[in-house]
Amino acid sequence: MMTEQARPAEAHRVVIVGAGFGGLEATYRLAGAPVSITLVDRRNHHLFQPLLYQVATASLATSEIAWPVRYLLRGRPEVTTLYATVTGIDAQARRVLLDDGDALPYDTLVLATGARHAYFGHDEWEPFAPGLKTLEDATTLRRRILVAFERAERETDPQRRAALLTFVIIGAGPTGVELAGTIAELAQDTLPPDFRNIDTHKARVVLIEAGPRVLAGFADDLSAYAQRALESIGVEIVLNQPVTECTADCVVYGGHRLETKTIIWAAGVRASPAAEWLGAPADRAGRLEVLPDLTVPGHPDIYAIGDTVVIAGPDGKPVPGIAPAAKQQGRYVAEAIKARLRGGTPAPFRYKHAGSLAQIGKRKAVIDFGRFKLRGALAWWIWGIAHIYFLIGLRHRLSVAISWLWVYARDQRAARLITQGSSKVAR
Amino acid sequence: MMTEQARPAEAHRVVIVGAGFGGLEATYRLAGAPVSITLVDRRNHHLFQPLLYQVATASLATSEIAWPVRYLLRGRPEVTTLYATVTGIDAQARRVLLDDGDALPYDTLVLATGARHAYFGHDEWEPFAPGLKTLEDATTLRRRILVAFERAERETDPQRRAALLTFVIIGAGPTGVELAGTIAELAQDTLPPDFRNIDTHKARVVLIEAGPRVLAGFADDLSAYAQRALESIGVEIVLNQPVTECTADCVVYGGHRLETKTIIWAAGVRASPAAEWLGAPADRAGRLEVLPDLTVPGHPDIYAIGDTVVIAGPDGKPVPGIAPAAKQQGRYVAEAIKARLRGGTPAPFRYKHAGSLAQIGKRKAVIDFGRFKLRGALAWWIWGIAHIYFLIGLRHRLSVAISWLWVYARDQRAARLITQGSSKVAR
Numbered sequence: 064m065m066t067e068q069a070r071p072a073e074a075h076r077v078v079i080v081g082a083g084f085g086g087l088e089a090t091y092r093l094a095g096a097p098v099s100i101t102l103v104d105r106r107n108h109h110l111f112q113p114l115l116y117q118v119a120t121a122s123l124a125t126s127e128i129a130w131p132v133r134y135l136l137r138g139r140p141e142v143t144t145l146y147a148t149v150t151g152i153d154a155q156a157r158r159v160l161l162d163d164g165d166a167l168p169y170d171t172l173v174l175a176t177g178a179r180h181a182y183f184g185h186d187e188w189e190p191f192a193p194g195l196k197t198l199e200d201a202t203t204l205r206r207r208i209l210v211a212f213e214r215a216e217r218e219t220d221p222q223r224r225a226a227l228l229t230f231v232i233i234g235a236g237p238t239g240v241e242l243a244g245t246i247a248e249l250a251q252d253t254l255p256p257d258f259r260n261i262d263t264h265k266a267r268v269v270l271i272e273a274g275p276r277v278l279a280g281f282a283d284d285l286s287a288y289a290q291r292a293l294e295s296i297g298v299e300i301v302l303n304q305p306v307t308e309c310t311a312d313c314v315v316y317g318g319h320r321l322e323t324k325t326i327i328w329a330a331g332v333r334a335s336p337a338a339e340w341l342g343a344p345a346d347r348a349g350r351l352e353v354l355p356d357l358t359v360p361g362h363p364d365i366y367a368i369g370d371t372v373v374i375a376g377p378d379g380k381p382v383p384g385i386a387p388a389a390k391q392q393g394r395y396v397a398e399a400i401k402a403r404l405r406g407g408t409p410a411p412f413r414y415k416h417a418g419s420l421a422q423i424g425k426r427k428a429v430i431d432f433g434r435f436k437l438r439g440a441l442a443w444w445i446w447g448i449a450h451i452y453f454l455i456g457l458r459h460r461l462s463v464a465i466s467w468l469w470v471y472a473r474d475q476r477a478a479r480l481i482t483q484g485s486s487k488v489a490r
Numbered sequence: 491m492m493t494e495q496a497r498p499a500e501a502h503r504v505v506i507v508g509a510g511f512g513g514l515e516a517t518y519r520l521a522g523a524p525v526s527i528t529l530v531d532r533r534n535h536h537l538f539q540p541l542l543y544q545v546a547t548a549s550l551a552t553s554e555i556a557w558p559v560r561y562l563l564r565g566r567p568e569v570t571t572l573y574a575t576v577t578g579i580d581a582q583a584r585r586v587l588l589d590d591g592d593a594l595p596y597d598t599l600v601l602a603t604g605a606r607h608a609y610f611g612h613d614e615w616e617p618f619a620p621g622l623k624t625l626e627d628a629t630t631l632r633r634r635i636l637v638a639f640e641r642a643e644r645e646t647d648p649q650r651r652a653a654l655l656t657f658v659i660i661g662a663g664p665t666g667v668e669l670a671g672t673i674a675e676l677a678q679d680t681l682p683p684d685f686r687n688i689d690t691h692k693a694r695v696v697l698i699e700a701g702p703r704v705l706a707g708f709a710d711d712l713s714a715y716a717q718r719a720l721e722s723i724g725v726e727i728v729l730n731q732p733v734t735e736c737t738a739d740c741v742v743y744g745g746h747r748l749e750t751k752t753i754i755w756a757a758g759v760r761a762s763p764a765a766e767w768l769g770a771p772a773d774r775a776g777r778l779e780v781l782p783d784l785t786v787p788g789h790p791d792i793y794a795i796g797d798t799v800v801i802a803g804p805d806g807k808p809v810p811g812i813a814p815a816a817k818q819q820g821r822y823v824a825e826a827i828k829a830r831l832r833g834g835t836p837a838p839f840r841y842k843h844a845g846s847l848a849q850i851g852k853r854k855a856v857i858d859f860g861r862f863k864l865r866g867a868l869a870w871w872i873w874g875i876a877h878i879y880f881l882i883g884l885r886h887r888l889s890v891a892i893s894w895l896w897v898y899a900r901d902q903r904a905a906r907l908i909t910q911g912s913s914k915v916a917r
Contacts, residue, residue: 124552202909458902
């Protein structure tokens with residue numbers, strides 16, 4: 064199906080599935096190598112997932128954290144971008160199977176297919192407790208949060224109104240903490256002057272965590288600081304409580320029933336079906352167990368990277384599912400492919416943990432770089448500058464900087480739009 | 491249902507239905523009057539419709555042309571914003587009926603409910619030829635246009651590929667002309683470096699008009715200029731041809747069948763059901779025939795303004811359905827309400843036509859201010875500055891200015907996102 068005019072017929076064919084941080088980095092780093100590349104994604108855009116919660120909470124627009132994949136690779140004639148859904152892999156024939164019945168032949172395959180949120184055997188909770196992985200997830204969450212305030216404004220029954228003004232976030236990792244902090248600020252700082260019948264200050268934001276502390280991946284004192292900082296902006300924190308039920312009207316934990324109309328799932332992820340495609344060994348979360356050179360056992364021509372794999376870091380703990388880890392793996396795979404094409408044997412992948420950052424509120428963040436730890440306002444500025452730095456392209460940086468400036472200085476969030484339905488549909 | 495704490499019990503109750511240009515202007519201009527206002531809309535945002543085609547063609551983000559209504563009225567404690575859908579009017583009891591069974595009592599009612607696109611008795615065309623009135627319409631069109639290019643990239647059959655690369659716009663008013671010009675530029679300037687298998691320069695953009703010229707509302711020489719300008723960027727123009735059929739695969743006009751996968755409807759509108767709610771006289775497009783003081787015949791306490799009414803201008807021709815006309819009517823109604831409360835009788839509404847503007851391409855526009863006519867690059871700059879001026883708030887102005895700067899200088903459109911579905915769903 065692909066016309067091959069742009070590539071030498073003898074070029075080594077690399078197919079990369081997934082244009083997230085890992086897949087895109089591998090594509091970037093293969094520049095100049097004697098390969099032809101096909102990058103397949105079922106979305107047309109690369110997404111800056113670390114800021115997705117800001118779209119869900121109306122601080123940023125969708126186009127501020129997403130880029131058309133084609134656009135990012137417009138200067139690379141040897142790269143073909145394909146907007147298609149992969150349905151399986153024929154490893155014997157070395158072909159990637161697509162949803163339209165077509166197949167892509169490869170010499171080397173890179174699987175960078177990411178993860179979705181997971182409900183630990185409770186998939187029936189998904190409609191009541193949506194997660195946050197795609198732009199649609201974010202605009203759906205934004206609609207739910209804003210519609211809850213709108214319905215509360217029209218509700219006369221005090222109990223129902225209280226349920227509408229109760230926002231529950233399940234899972235206190237970085238995403239859960241950032242969502243809880245931002246929703247609290249929305250209710251405390253942005254929305255109060257807008258409503259006439261409700262006092263949005265009275266909205267409850269409840270963060271429920273099964274483990275003993277928030278931000279478990281950070282140092283103990285930073286966790287404690289994050290907890291205090293969240294509580295200071297009105298977030299209620301419930302620790303050591305696994306959720307046992309989610310419905311349209313409530314969440315249940317430890318025998319306690321909390322009435323709410325808005326539950327957000329930030330508690331766990333499940334890898335894409337890459338392991339199933341290959342019939343390869345995977346852990347409980349569906350993540351491929353790859354070899355030290357990031358190839359799939361028994362498939363030396365198939366690499367797997369990012370959230371869809373599990374591999375131990377130098378400290379023996381699994382490499383975390385964060386953007387820098389996926390990028391390091393993408394870079395490693397590109398170098399490994401180049402080394403092999405030169406006849407060499409690449410050294411094993413070695414993860415270097417650069418550090419962890421999480422934003423808590425408008426002027427509060429925590430930074431854990433191992434030896435170097437920071438919290439408070441300075442950490443927040445570093446967090447902001449680092450994230451703007453990692454955005455691609457001057458236009459996005461300018462645009463996000465302006466949006467943040469407005470949130471910072473005026474407490475106004477421009478993206479407070481309820482889309483996908485009128486008031487009738489949304490209720 | 492409304493708590494009344496913020497308003498004097500004796501205040502005259504004004505209910506305004508619709509937060510478009512007319513309804514919002516009436517609300518603004520009633521500031522300081524001894525009234526309590528309830529502004530109802532089934533969307534939570536005011537939309538700057540004149541730039542909606544730029545969202546559909548990926549130049550602007552949704553949040554750059556929309557504002558939460560509540561936010562715009564946050565400093566007006568006597569105004570209650572209601573996110574609700576009106577289902578009817580009980581004119582006898584002076585109540586507006588809402589979808590949740592609730593009713594809003596009024597002393598004066600202002601209907602500013604706008605219009606939707608209309609298919610002249612061919613509603614079956616709507617799925618194949620969507621129109622452009624809401625943010626969702628715009629993101630849906632954007633998805634269709636971008637997905638057509640994506641599918642063409644994967645299509646090997648030359649005939650099917652040609653159909654995917656044929657974009658048909660029906661109706662050559664300002665919206666049709668602006669859409670045709672922008673899609674042509676997308677194909678000619680923005681997309682070429684992104685694709686490997688197709689040459690997007692070969693995309694056809696066909697503008698079909700039932701009447702004898704494009705931009706019929708403008709002076710003859712400006713129409714002729716617009717036609718030449720469109721043709722110079724590759725738009726094919728078909729005049730004097732009413733469309734007789736739209737399907738999933740083609741559009742038919744004058745016995746000619748044109749294969750296409752993307753049809754956009756910019757040919758006609760139908761007023762909201764305000765006339766039906768009242769059983770009041772309306773024209774063929776469903777527009778209420780109002781009295782010279784913009785009240786509905788037989789209902790001196792009900793005003794109707796904007797696209798949902800038809801009234802003759804000073805030249806005898808109907809007042810056009812454009813934003814400045816709706817705003818003038820909103821302003822008039824606010825002044826009329828204030829005059830009546832003082833015991834006066836307002837003079838009849840008199841429309842002043844300020845002028846017409848339309849953008850054709852990146853450096854081309856036409857301006858028809860009656861005596862003052864302008865076309866070309868200078869007109870384009872005036873068009874751009876005027877539109878940025880009319881946006882609400884510095885943040886939106888900055889943001890749109892940056893987006894346009896990027897389109898202008900780099901031919902890059904940041905909002906090229908296919909959302910609401912993966913490649914599988916979208917096809």
